[in-house]
Amino acid sequence: TQLLEQSPQFLSIQEGENLTVYCNSSSVFSSLQWYRQEPGEGPVLLVTVVTGGEVKKLKRLTFQFGDARKDSSLHITAAQPGDTGLYLCAGAMSGGSNYKLTFGKGTLLTVNP
């Protein structure tokens, strides 16, 4: 059972376009993290959201945690080729098992110059 569904799975856009990536679940998470992975490297943490409805901005990237803490979105404004990579969301379950993260399968973003 895939607890975190990411969409779209693949996204190819032109430089300057805006995009949104979604991370959805039927489960409630105590926190949710977004990572970016470049080819041949390990994932790197971008942000952690904790409070329902929380919005965090990281330059051109805007992250939102759903009010019910079951979903999240990542919006990129004016995408650049350097944004190319695999974007992964990961959630920490509420309760005692929060030493493990549940990862989505990722969204592979390609930004063409």
Place this chain on the structure above:
Amino acid sequence: NAGVTQTPKFRVLKTGQSMTLLCAQDMNHEYMYWYRQDPGMGLRLIHYSVGEGTTAKGEVPDGYNVSRLKKQNFLLGLESAAPSQTSVYFCASSRGTSGQSYNEQFFGPGTRLTVL
């Protein structure tokens, strides 16, 4: 600080051979993890450790063993490699959920393993 390092970076094995992947972290993190990443499957947790001397099974533990004899090291062993274990293996560490930490994980660069 080197962060999380993994050795080797690449390895080719024949079916039935054994090997050990080494992960080391210099951030004094309590928690350490081994994942495998396969196309279309995402990151899957193999084994993890919440402290020196402790290990636990993750989502896909069969065919793997681990040891955490020292806090900074986490070893992943394959006793008898199979082609199904061809994958990219990532080690990660975290402080856990103490204080303002929400188990954010720091990943190594990965080991690409091919089993023929």
